[in-house]
């Protein structure tokens with residue numbers, strides 16, 4: 001018989017040497033066309049601009065398709081199609097009929113979930129596990145949720161006469177392409193508006209596949225128009241006089257430019273901009289859970305998350321323990337092929353974003369912070385960045401002030417709850433925050449004092465269509481999700 005001690009040692013040796021076998025999701029489920037037009041008036045049309053650009057797979061640096069670059073005349077055409085659909089049909093439709101279309105879209109998204117997940121991961125670089133388990137199900141959930149409100153608006157806003165406002169121009173970023181599309185389109189349609197939406201330049205493919213969902217759902221032509229292109233297309237949409245409302249998610253810089261363009265025009269505007277969230281860990285927090293929350297807070301979606309917990313505040317007495325657990329956990333993160341089901345951290349979305357992350361990380365080293373990156377073998381092609389943590393960070397450092405939008409965490413410390421609040425609020429942003437403690441009263445006290453639109457307690461990066469999301473200060477204004485998310489798309493007159 002083998003002595004027990006020996007068995008244990010043998011088992012441990014075997015476990016530590018088990019490598020993960022490749023588990024790639026098949027690409028075959030989704031067909032990508034060589035070239036796409038613009039989706040205007042219910043069909044794909046050639047761009048009047050006659051211009052296309054190439055969209056790529058950032059994990060392989062391989063071209064995927066040729067995408068239309070909509071010009072001024074194309075934008076005008078899309079806005080006209082949306083206006084015709086609005087006055088001709090959509091605004092007159094019974095709300096319960098509107099709801100049926102939204103329910104259909106939600107169900108078709110569920111049915112075609114694998115297709116969307118694979119395409120999202122190929123075009124954007126995010127791990128299939130996330131597109132499959134987070135992006136796509138949440139996108140469907142948003143359509144289900146707002147479908148439910150479409151015929152209950154007068155109950156949602158008692159003593160008011162809720163009416164749609166017309167044509168909504170919507171501009172979205174590349175970090176959650178399909179999910180941001182759902183956040184924008186679902187409430188707009190539920191409220192009775194029509195839409196012209198521009199996806200981000202680097203991630204147009206799931207929005208273009210979504211056009212096929214609209215066809216399947218038999219949505220009347222022109223109710224949703226999808227126009228692709230870069231920032232110039234977005235700027236044309238913003239300045240088009242036929243648009244009644246602009247909803248934008250993206251950088252604070254572009255958000256400010258849009259606000260300037262729209263000032264005095266009477267057009268409605270909501271802005272969902274950047275963030276530099278504080279994730280605050282108190283000494284009574286369950287540490288292993290907190291470390292999972294820290295990792296999920298900053299390494300989820302390669303840190304391309306506006307509400308990422310990019311500033312970690314640790315109470316001094318548990319600092320050593322948290323950092324050592326965190327480093328241990330980071331060494332188990334698997335970075336690589338987004339289509340592999342075991343991948344935790346995928347590819348950086350674009351070369352430009354990789355350069356931005358690289359230069360901000362260099363500034364952190366230069367300013368005197370201590371950098372840690374776990375040993376990690378990166379693929380040869382594609383855009384990658386090793387999960388990174390900075391300790392010894394001063395509040396004044398750029399890595400503690402600026403949004404990096406990558407897998408980079410800055411750790412700071414505090415002694416008292418008041419000091420945590422003061423440091424956490426020391427930012428031009430105010431989108432989200434996290435609090436880790438076992439005391440319910442402390443959670444409530446912190447939530448009241450933190451100037452952030454969303455405060456998570458003992459969890460992080462949790463989303464639900466019923467829960468409003470949005471910022472303070474330079475993180476923008478207006479809320480998406482929940483009842484609040486309907487308001488920007490409605491004129492609420494006194495009944």
Ligand code: NAP
Pocket residue numbers: 171172173174175198199200201202229230231232233234235236238249250251252254255257258272273274275305306353356403404405
């Ligand atoms: P961005 O330029 O603000 O992009 C957001 C969207 O606006 C994209 O569809 C973009 O088109 C479009 N756009 C660009 N210039 C425009 C203009 N003048 N008028 C109207 N629309 C315009 O953001 P980005 O360049 O993709 O990323 C830059 C930084 O923004 C990131 O590093 C990150 O810090 C922040 N960001 C925040 C969020 C968020 O969720 N809050 C999301 C993405 C990025 P293009 O795709 O062609 O640029």
Ligand code: MG
Pocket residue numbers: 231
């Ligand atoms: Mg840009």
